[in-house]
Amino acid sequence: MSNHLRNEETPPAHVALVTGASRGVGRGIALSLLASGFRVYGSGRSIEQADLPPEIRRQRCDHLNDDETAGVFDVIRSGSSGLDLLVNCAWGGYEKMVEDGKFTWAAPFWEQPAHRWTGMMDAGVRAAFVCSAQAARMMTPRRRGLIVNISFWAAQRHLGNTIYGIAKAATDKMTSDMAVELQPFGIPVISLYPGLVRTESVLEAAKSGVFDLATSESPEFIGRVINALFHDPNLLARTGQVLVAAAVAKELGIVDVDGTSPPALSLADI
Template structure:
């Protein structure tokens, strides 16, 4: 059976769990060597070891704060030195610090914008230095349906909307070098982050999921593998003519509620 990512190296930021880990698992199953990136280096190395054992691929775990230039440049240098190339970058690292504007601190705003937007910029800039000479690359940014507006998430919604403009513009700049840039915008996905949100709002996670599922056309909430499969398609040869697109992975047509 042909493996769609054979010979490729994939780096996913924020990938010790959730969507990021599911994406790397999917790509490793498809033949890629993978890089797990996270603030927690021990957790990154543990996830890499699990993927390597499961799929028999090379897997590298790297500690990196994606908002720091020196961390990002050092990470990409390490990837090229250890694995020989870099073909796929998925900008997935993120966090939430939800609040209404009158309660939102400077740090709440700055940290969310820094990780999501500055992080994507730094990682894409470092990756393209490798991808342009190769004349090949795939960059996938993880946005969100919150980009369309979500009460209490001014910082997060702004960052995720910014990633959509970032995606479209970078696609125009890099397309001529054989590099495509696209984004996925997940809706409600059952992850550790959404479980924490449920508890913060005073719900048990299962009750919160059931409530959210009522407003989703397919009648269920998403799981990380739903998003991972879409990212994997955009990172594959099959998507070579898909560029500058935002794909909503939300179980239905996305309009503002």
């Protein structure tokens, strides 16, 4: 058989967009999906300076700007046959945690700086909503796809500050309701909780003993879980659910990049 025929029979790569792919969890997801064979688009405000391989298609975007967000999806439309996977990871909630020498992250809601609402609700929840709407317009005609919203346990108990809890609870509710409206098209929507992830900021904080990394996850781990979910034949049965990445990994036989199996944290652990 000729190389030409073999190439024609090779199925096209699935197409994924990871928002907030410049660093942290988003960067790890983008790297992991690329390694799993996806054609990956990564968006973010600083994506052009990100430490990413050239195979990841970088789309500079401030997801607070709807026109810039629409432009990202226009690029995907023009450069591929469709969008198979959206991972909403864009998030501005961890910026400026210390201001004028004061740690404002854990301040009561009446002392929270206004920018934290913008970072969590607008750059986080609203950005995920707008991206999901754009993705749904591409996915519904093909009647396939997957939307993953990265969330956390703050949706279910007070962690850190009130705005954080509002944002994560809103993300999980958004997942649940979007799932209802997309189920007739066979498109699942899930909220996925990471554990303690060895992002750049966590590694820096660990130097001073803030975090115990013994049970932590690599940034690529949750991308491995997303890939496994994407290929799970029973994925639609999970739509609208909140899933803990490490628990899904144990169920589907996924390990971290170093071969370990991170523990699935529970609400009690948090």
